[in-house]
Amino acid sequence: MNIGLYLSESNGEVSQVIDLNKLAGEYGDLPAVKVFDNIFKSRSINQIKVDIASNKLDGVVIAGESPHYYKTNREADFIIKEIEASGVNLNRIGFANIREQAAFPHKNDSGAAYAKAKLLIDVAMEKVRHSQQLETIEFPPKRKVAVVGVTIEGAMVAERLLSHGYRVYLIDKEPKARISEEEMSQLRTSIGYILGHKNLKVLSETTIDELIGHEGDFVLTVDKNGQTEQLPVGAVVITAGDDSSYINDLRSVFYLDVDENGSLRPVNRDTMVTTTLRHGIFMVPVTGELGFKAAYADSAALNVISILDADEVIFEVPVSQVNERLCGGCGTCIKTCMFKASSIDESKRLAHVDVMRCRGCGNCVTSCPTGARDLLTYPTKYLHAAIEILADYPSKGDPKLLFLLCESCGYPSLDYAGTSGMEYPASILPLGVKCGARIDTQLILEAFAKGFDGVIIGKCKEDRCQNLVGSVDLDRRANLFREILRSRGINSERLRIVGLDGCESGKAADEAGAFFKDLKAMEVVV
Ligand code: SF4
Ligand code: SF4
CATH class of the missing domain: 3.30.70.20 (Alpha-Beta Plaits)
Incomplete structure (x- = not known):
């Protein structure tokens, strides 16, 4: 497989800790290796595209910002789309998180940061090598939208989508609209327009049972007075306001992330406030200001239109x-x-x-x-190969920990520790997995067999798991893991499981640091 490696100095954030030119030199046998001052500049992206074409690259590894950054920032998402458009399958774009998980937390130990960065790049290379191309489905999107929550925000979103020519289902479990007299008086004309529109269907006293499918092509199953109806929709916008009990109901149908107040959490509170982590599902955040409500409604509606106005949606199925x-x-x-x-x-x-x-x-x-x-996105062979690579970290007598981190909460939590300036021992070695549900005894035993002194698992807290029961199922397996460790003569205290939230900046590093100290006290270094 032809893989290109692109290292980002991140405007000095990485390069002032890690010698990237030296690191690039270690991959001289690859068909394309480049160091950019900033990977997000158009000249960097253009260079990658030229390399893909001229070297017939079928895989790309980007070493710099966290993969989570690529999911939560538009400029970063744009690069992925450009690389894909140049012919590299999404599953063969790998990320080595050498900024948040090497340069930042080990800024005062450039030797350790360098050694760790090298291993993180090797792991990303291995992921690309072991990953098959994702199957692609192409289909014309359904220009129908479910707006969930008959609030003033819901009315605003519906108005924008109706005037764009879409069919809108305005749904709520309550019998009456959640619109105050004052809001009604301010937007009487718009509400009159919406309610009289031939493309609007209002479904009050309606619960949502299930959503299946993907962005552009969902089927939403609703229930009104015991009658089930299936609504074909291309997108969903949640406008449930601050009704945290309703949001909790919706969360378990749509598998969305909520914050500590029970409000929906967007992927980025600064730049992507109406986008959720689930493609094709958007939200309008809670705000008291009518002007902000209108702006958020515009943003959510525009996000929907940008998907559903396309002739075809191309979906790579994970x-x-x-x-x-x-x-x-x-x-x-x-x-x-x-x-x-x-x-x-x-x-x-x-x-x-x-x-x-x-x-x-x-x-x-x-x-x-x-x-x-x-799993096509995290193949088992890759996970075992990654454990073997990370086990090579030269810990110089310190305990060596494998930190298995679920993609949704654990991984971003350790990232935030780095971005917030925390330092932790470099022999805490992170490995992302899709969900806590994927962690099995084989991975844990493999880690101990390869020489790790401890394994710590950072999973979502029970009520935050985007796969609903992944976190709970992992807890159920914990006793089995410990029993098997004991049967192999391994102290079961060398395995620890912690619940993390992606927004708790210090917790992942604190937990891993405490475990590191406990392992040191246990004198388990092998
Ligand atoms: S669990 Fe059973 S049915 Fe399912 S894939 Fe494995 S062997 Fe087949
Ligand atoms: S358990 Fe998860 S990965 Fe397996 S089929 Fe169900 S949704 Fe897909």
Whole structure:
């Protein structure tokens, strides 16, 4: 596989700690290796595109900002889209987080930061090498939108979408609109326009049972007075205001992130305030100011329009796959899949994955007794290879910890420790996984076999897990993990599981630091 490596100095944030030119020199056998002062500049992106074409690259590794940064910032997301448009599959774009998880936390130990950065790049390379291309589905988007919450914000979003020619379902569990007299008087004309519109359907006293599908092509199942209806929609906008109980109901249907106050959390409170982590689902944040409400409604509606006005939506499906050679048709994966994505194809007696439902959480991979399941985005071979690479860190007598971090909460939590200036021992070595549900005994045993002194798992807190039960299922497995460690003569105290929130800046580093000290006291260094 031809892989290009691009290192970002991040305007000096990385390069003042890590010698990137020296690091680039260690990858001289790759077809393309470059160091940029800032990867987000158009000349950097253009250079990557030229390299992809001239070197026929089928994989790209970017070493610099966290992969989480790429999900939560428009400029970063733009690079991904450009690389994909140049012909590299999304699953073959890897990230080595040498800023938040090497340069920042080890700013006073450039030797340690360099050694760690090298391993993080090797891990990212391995991920690209082991990753298959994601399956691509192309379809015309449905120009119908569910606006959930009959609030003034909901009315504003509906008005913008109706006037753009879309069909809108305005849905609420309550019998009456949540619009005050004052709001009504301020927007009487708009509300009159909306209510009389032929493309609006108001569904009050309606609960939402399920949403399946992907951005541009969802099916929303609703229930009104015991009558179920399936609504084909291309996008959803949540405008439930500050009703935290309603938001909690919606969260468990849409798998969204909420903050400590029970409000929906956007991907970025500064620059992407109406975008959620789930593609195709948008939100209007709570604000008291009518002007802000209107601005947020504009933003949410524009986000929807930017997707649904396209002729085609191209979706790369991050599914779990079934190895038909190994599947015995036992049905265990059906019981463990919260999303009803697994079923048995009776004609073949094999497991089948519904790509419209699969969330790629990995619970089926962990539970399959024959090893027939795998995740396309975090293949098992990659995870084992990554553990082996990280185990090579020269810890010089300090305990060496593998920090397994779920993508949703654990990983960003450790990032925030770095961005907020915290330092922690460099022999705490991070490895992202899709969800706590994917962590199994094999990964833990592999870590100890390869020489780690401790394994710490950073997972979502129970009520924050975007895969709903991934965090709880991991807790259920904890006793099994410990029992197996004891049976191998390994002190089960060398495994620790902590609940993290992506916004708690210090917790991941504090927990790992405390575990590091405990391991030191246990004198477990192997
Ligand atoms: S758990 Fe594994 S072996 Fe059993 S049906 Fe599912 S994929 Fe097949
Ligand atoms: S990866 Fe998760 S959602 Fe997909 S089939 Fe497996 S358990 Fe279900």
